[in-house]
Amino acid sequence: MALRYALLGLLAERPASGYELAKEFEGDLGHYAWQAGHNRIYPELARLAGEGLIESAEEGARGRRVHTITAAGLAELRAWLLEPWEGGAVRNEGVLRLFLLSALDSADARKILHAIAARCERELERIRDAVSGETPISGEGRLALGWLAAGYGLRQYEASRDWAVWALGELDKADRR
Amino acid sequence: MALRYALLGLLAERPASGYELAKEFEGDLGHYAWQAGHNRIYPELARLAGEGLIESAEEGARGRRVHTITAAGLAELRAWLLEPWEGGAVRNEGVLRLFLLSALDSADARKILHAIAARCERELERIRDAVSGETPISGEGRLALGWLAAGYGLRQYEASRDWAVWALGELDKADRR
DNA sequence: ATTGGACATATCCGTATTGACATGTCCAAT
DNA sequence: ATTGGACATGTCAATACGGATATGTCCAAT
Incomplete structure (x- = not known):
């Protein structure tokens, strides 16, 4: 649909x-x-x-x-x-991988979390570059889909990076026990 | 897979x-x-x-x-x-709806953006409540999947709410022209 | 002249996914 | 005693999807 x-x-x-x-x-x-x-x-x-x-x-x-x-x-x-809605299809292999970190030992999890944080930074850089060449407005004065998507991507990757940093902190706490 | x-x-x-x-x-x-x-x-x-x-x-x-x-x-x-990876399946009807706001006129878009921001606040409240009853650590001292997921959800909804607020601002800018 | 790459559309097949249907058990509340 | 709801597993048919394969055009650079 x-x-x-x-x-x-x-x-x-x-x-x-x-x-x-x-x-x-x-x-x-x-x-x-x-x-x-x-x-x-x-x-x-x-x-x-x-x-x-x-x-x-x-x-x-x-x-x-x-x-x-x-x-x-x-x-x-x-x-x-x-139309009001809720639920809707969700499928995101990347996010699934984040959650399944729970199955790894501390050393493996750390390795991946660092890689994720670095990847987010790279993506953020890429979006910032792309944004500078984009128009916020499409025909008829409406917001451009690409502009909305870029704004979303920026905030989304920042959130993911912050999550990875937080998860590393949680791992520290757990390991200190 | x-x-x-x-x-x-x-x-x-x-x-x-x-x-x-x-x-x-x-x-x-x-x-x-x-x-x-x-x-x-x-x-x-x-x-x-x-x-x-x-x-x-x-x-x-x-x-x-x-x-x-x-x-x-x-x-x-x-x-x-x-294993190194990239891409992977992505499917998220909610996010798609955000982007397609670009097809609506200013009044309709505003209505939905306000609804989205409100919904995010509700979800944030729900997660904060749920988190208070959760354990960060599962067996063997590993981080619990539920804990990682809640941490992610929190940051994700904050990002979505911020996006909605930003989009409303962009709409203001566009309408002032 | 030719060639590589972007443009452009189409089908096939195996697997994934979803909604609907089907069946039965255990237990707590009336 | 009965009944509603959570527990519990399954199948089937229709549709969605993804990877592979196929075919052909236009154009810029050599």
Whole structure:
């Protein structure tokens, strides 16, 4: 269910080909929120077109097909976002690895925690670099998806780094017993 | 692949039945890292037992079967955690909804951002309450999975709340143009 | 002229996942 | 005595997903 809304959301920013949409999923979107490969994207686009939520037009070169969100698609997306919800799918292998540190002995856990903290710093650096070249605002004066995602990533990695440092402290406490 | 390691990690803390494992996935684990229902857990336990990574013993009442991790299982888990990695599955409907706010007009977006901030505060309260009754250390002096998860949840929700507040500020800036 | 790489779409198959259905036990409260 | 709810395990069918494979185009640099 979520993939269709991710696609509608991306197309709400600007019309795009399946190829371009697949690229988007390799960035912040796929990093924090939802992943999809072209093999999932193309069939879903066909279905969305079948339901009239997007319109797909052949556009010359290399068989490129540009998909545009329709009024119905926009309405569907808005309804989904406004609808109250909870739970929803969660799957994050990286976070799982954090928690499973509990199964390792102190030395192994420390090694990994240091690696995590360092990795977070690297990612923070990467996002800060990327942000300097980004626009906060997309068409129609709305906030750009990429801007929101970058802001989220920044805070998320800071939180993860702080967690790793805290966990190292907890490990110290445990070892002193 | 990740589910098997989640199960091994839980069983590394203490032996448990499939039913108890399913309960674990309803808590912090399923909230931030990985979800699984009993219908997925039972077959995977059977497979793990078949590979000798866990041992399963019938234990009296109500057909309860208690699963215990073996030395081989512990080794497999450790190897997975220590192995370098990147990427890994990411799927988080909640975060996706945050990003897709970009498709809404200013008024709708504000409404949702306020709701998100409030929700984060509620979750923070809930975790703080839960933490007061938790042990940082599990058997053998290792950090408890639940403790690590709670520490993560705390920082994660703070980050999300800060993000929502920041996004509201960005919206203000955009609207002033 | 050719070639490497980005652009572009598509299918196939095995496995993962989910929701629904099914079955039965134990125990505490009425 | 009975009943509701937690305990406990399972199967099935439909769908989602991911890795591999396939095919072809456009263009810039050599």
